[in-house]
Amino acid sequence: MLKRLRAEKIFWQMLGKWTGGSTDVERLEFLRGLPFFKDLSFWQLRRISEVMFERTYDRGESVFTQGQPGAALFVLVEGAVEIDLFEEHTHTVLARLEKGHFFGELALLDDTPRSASATALKPTKALALYRTDLNRMVQVDPHAAALIFRSLSTLVSDRLKKTNELIRNSDTEVHPDMKAAS
Structure with a gap:
């Protein structure tokens, strides 16, 4: 394990030297630094990076709106x-949310409508991973897809636990069955 980590570190250093710090390398290093992708190999990360689309948004521009189908x-x-929730x-x-944060993750699981809206607070750049591309990856690289789905389940689970804690600690009246489930 230690040898693999050392070899990967050397590989990343050499890659940066060979490419002169290109945008692709910057994107890969950014993704590599995110907990969501921490278990992916360089090649798996590269494959997922290739299917992510870069989007830019102006201040006040909607990324998605509550009720729209999630993709x-x-x-x-x-x-x-x-x-926001309306x-x-x-x-x-x-x-x-700021740099490095994820949102809209439930769209990778199904096509139900968005439960909230997302709006850029200032000029913003985001990478979008579409459900169709992740589903295609299941065929191309099932191991990488499984690692991503595992990270996704951890992310959703953590957010659900935080939501449950907020409900438990809130003054809002909650149906007893809902409080017991949290």
């Missing part, structure tokens, strides 16, 4: 995004 997970490369006459800010 992609987003990774913030730069900028910031606000995640219910009747109520607006709730769920999160403000």
Whole structure:
């Protein structure tokens, strides 16, 4: 294991020298530094990087809107995004996310409508991983796809636990069955 890590470190250093620090290498190094992709090999990471689309958003521009069909997970490369929930006459800010954060992850699992909206707070760059591309990866590199789905399940589980904790500690009246489930 230690030899593999040492060899991979040398490989990354050499890759940076060979390419002169190209945008592709910067993207790979950015992705490699994210916990979501930590278990992927260089080649698996490269394969996933190739199917991720770079998107830019102006301040105030919608990344996606609550109720729209979900199609992609987003990774913030730069900028910031606000995640909002609109219910009747109520607006709730769920999160403000910055570089390195993920959002829209449930779209990788199914095509249900978005449960919240995401809006750029300032000029923002994000990488989008579409469900169709991840599903294709299941055929091309099932091991890499399994690692991504495992990371995805950990991310969703962690967020669910945090939500449950907020419900448990809130003053909001919650149905007893819901409180017991958390």
